[in-house]
Amino acid sequence: MRKKYYYCDKLxxxxxxxxxxxxxxxxxxxxxxxxxxxxGVWSPSSGGINLESAKNNGCHMLASTNCQSGxxxxxxxxxxxxxxxxxxxxxxxxxxxTACPNAAWTSDNLAALCACFYYKTSSEDCKKLCGCQV
Numbered sequence: 321m322r323k324k325y326y327y328c329d330k331l332x333x334x335x336x337x338x339x340x341x342x343x344x345x346x347x348x349x350x351x352x353x354x355x356x357x358x359x360g361v362w363s364p365s366s367g368g369i370n371l372e373s374a375k376n377n378g379c380h381m382l383a384s385t386n387c388q389s390g391x392x393x394x395x396x397x398x399x400x401x402x403x404x405x406x407x408x409x410x411x412x413x414x415x416x417x418t419a420c421p422n423a424a425w426t427s428d429n430l431a432a433l434c435a436c437f438y439y440k441t442s443s444e445d446c447k448k449l450c451g452c453q454v
Contacts, residue, residue: 371437374399378430379450387452390414390443394430401433402426416442 369377374396381394392414400407402425415424420436434446444454 369398371399374401374433375438375449378433382430382447382450382452387447387450387454391430391434391446391450392427392443396428396430396433399428399433401428401430401436403436414443 378391378394378396382389382391390412392412395410398407402409403421404425405421407428409426409428411427412429413424413426414429414431414435415422416431416435418424418435420432425432425436430450431443431446434440434449438446438449440446440449447454
């Protein structure tokens with residue numbers, strides 16, 4: 321009499337334990353997370369520009385006036401230069417020597433960026449940061 325073989329009997333030698341399958345799935349998820357992180361899916365600066373770009377843009381605008389303008393007159397777009405939680409605050413107010421965020425810094429301008437992120441204490445120090453000869 322012939323013995324009947326079932327399809328599942330033929331696959332017995334290649335079955336994986338459930339623990340190994342879970343480890344493989346977790347490893348794939350971790351790799352996908354790392355790829356998403358380096359691929360730019362999660363961006364640290366949402367909706368605006370980063371600090372270095374904001375500084376370069378502001379310094380470029382200052383240099384275009386031959387460093388004759390004050391940093392308080394150079395507006396920084398799409399960046400929260402005065403650290404108040406809002407970007408694109410208009411105005412030319414500067415409060416050299418005060419901490420950020422502070423009600424004295426009401427504008428997102430190059431002066432606020434220099435003081436709040438680069439800890440410059442005067443207009444001249446901010447101009448030096450941008451490479452101007454003071």
